[in-house]
Amino acid sequence: MKFLLTRELGRLSRWLRILGFDARYEPSGSKAFCMLEALKEERVVVTRNMRFGRRHGGSVVFLHANDLKGQILELQGQLGLAVDRSLFFSRCILCNEPLAAIPKxxxxxxxxxxxxxxVDVFRRCPACRRVYWKGTHWENVEEIITSLLCAA
Known part of the structure; x- marks a missing residue:
């Protein structure tokens, strides 16, 4: 499942990427632009902006929660969002690009x-060139993810 998140959901977009989802973030896009892009790329628009309306012909999910945990729970409830642990940390949290393994x-x-x-295993974002590895931050993020998913 691919997402397009509107300006008020930047934090959620990063966490969806950490979970392995293709989550495009549009901080400055208009409603019309977001809907057009979502239709072209077969994405679900995720927003907290109730002015988006439901008559654009695309799939729009409205979130009510202000907090990350509540937003993820709402997505799971509304879309049956299935989380696959094997995809964790497979996308760049900045660019949304799939990460590629690179030699040490x-x-x-x-x-x-x-x-x-x-560390023996490294990955790189092909777009921004950022390098990722499994460090202590990885364990901290996994604890947060586990606490989020256990509530689901």
Whole structure:
């Protein structure tokens, strides 16, 4: 399932990416632009803006919750959103691009020495070139995800 999130859902877009979903974020797009893009790319528009209306011919999900946990629960309830742990951390949280595995030797000069010595698997965003690896932040995020999903 692919999403297009409106300006008030930037945090949710990052977390959907962490969960492995294709979540395009449009912070400055108009209603018409968002609906057109969603139709072209077969995306579900996710918004908190009730002025979006339901007559645009596309799929629109309205969220009422202000908090991340509530928003994810609403998406699960409205769309039957299924979360696949094997897809966690598979997309760039900044660009939304799928991450690509890269050889360790390629990133030696791009990551801290301790990280290079202790981590064997690295991924890179093909768009922004950011490098990702499984570090302590990964465990912290997994704890947050587990707490979110256990409530579902």
């Amino acid at each position: 030797a390629v990133v030696e000069k791009e990551v801290p020495p301790y990280v290079f010595e202790t």
